[in-house]
Amino acid sequence: MSTELNGVRDVWEHLGATDPYWAVLTENEFRGGEARTEFFQSGRTEVAGLLEVLGHDEWPADTVAVDFGCGVGRITFALAEHFDNVVGVDVAASMLDEARANNPFPDRVRFVHNDASTLPFPDDSVDLVVTVITLQHIPPSLTIRYLLEMIRITKPGGRLLFQLPSHMPRPEPLPTSACRASIAVLDAPRSLEPNESAYVEVSVRNDGDSAWPVGRLLNLGNHWYRDGEPVLWDDGRTAVAGPVEPGQASPTQLRIAAPATPGEYELELDLVQESVAWWANLGSPTVRVPVTVRAAAPVAPARPVSEVGAADAAGEPEEAAEAPAKAGSMQMHGVHKDLVVALFDQLGCRVLNAIPDNRAGADWVSYLYAVEVGEYQLRLR
Ligand SMILES: C[S@@+](CC[C@H](N)C(=O)[O-])C[C@H]1O[C@@H](n2cnc3c(N)ncnc32)[C@H](O)[C@@H]1O
Secondary structure (H helix, E strand, C coil): CCHHHHHHHHHHHHHHHHCHHHHHCCCHHHHHHCCHHHHHHHHHHHHHHHHHHHCCCCCCCCCEEEEECCCCCHHHHHHCCCCCEEEEEECCHHHHHHHHHHCCCCCCEEEEECCCCCCCCCCCCEEEEEECCCHHHCCHHHHHHHHHHHHHHEEEEEEEEEEEEEECCCCCCCCHHHCCEEEEEEECCCEECCCCEEEEEEEEEECCCCCECCCCCEEEEEEEEECCEEEECCCCEEECCCCECCCCEEEEEEEEECCCCCEEEEEEEEEEECCCEEHHHHCCCCEEEEEEECCCCCCCCCCCHHHCCHHHHCCCCCCCCCCCCCCCCCCCCCCCHHHHHHHHHHCCCEEEEEEEECCCCCCCEEEEEEEECCCCCCCCC
């Protein structure tokens, strides 16, 4: 497996194991698996809109639909209300465990774990591939490979419906006099295990002389310091909900992940205007909070009952638990629309629609593409 794909898989395994519903829809109400009914209802609403974009009513009775990057099955189950055979594919086994546990249609919806850059289906075997809020988290070279694979597995005349960001327009820099914030930490963990994720509750006040408007890529982010030196620069990022007027404070939550090595750290919070500057570099004060990263509690290896106690009595150390999957935060990526359209064109497919889409957030130019797969297919092996 490529290092890139390895990294993607590790991030999502970790997110799926710690807060799968929030990882799919990063809204506060879905933290810890709350508001399940609303969560799955959002999938139904979304699929209704997606099928409308497709505008293709004559699906054969035995239509096979694939949901690529299915997560906990939000879109998969909603697709099953329209199609008899639906397959959810995901790189994270932890997400699929949750999806399988929720499956209301076990006889006709199945979930497949796939951590390869190919897709686990024969040529020309499916009618429809759907994927939303997934390709945006996959590095572009891998996304292109997956798009080629989607063409390979889809029957000529079948459809692809995918959402993919194109690019991030460089934001207009805020005037330096506006780039002043006071960051108050309302709640933060004092101690974490290596790689453990946690939330920091923060209030960010505009101490500048003009408003922070929306659409300027203004984020709260964090760095990790040890012995006064930065050891991990890019960790969590969360948008500061604008507009924020001078003197006004905006409550913000940041998901962070502890460094992998135990020790005494400082978590530093700062604002960043993406592609422009971290505000510390413009003279705005940051805030630092001490955090202890403690060694993970050892987990005793399974031993026959007769042996239990023998190693301890002999003073042998317990075997350390396997290191948890590397944490990290989800990343955002795009493939320029011109390239996407040219790619399908070259491969004999027809881009039926490329509709501006807001699933990647206000910072990205993103599209929902509907593609008819053509006769000519590129076989990748
Ligand atoms: C934000 S969630 C979206 C889940 C689902 N599409 C939805 O809208 O409810 C992104 C999902 O994509 C999966 N994913 C990321 N990279 C993948 C890859 N290379 N192959 C398959 N799934 C992937 C993640 O594990 C995660 O479950």
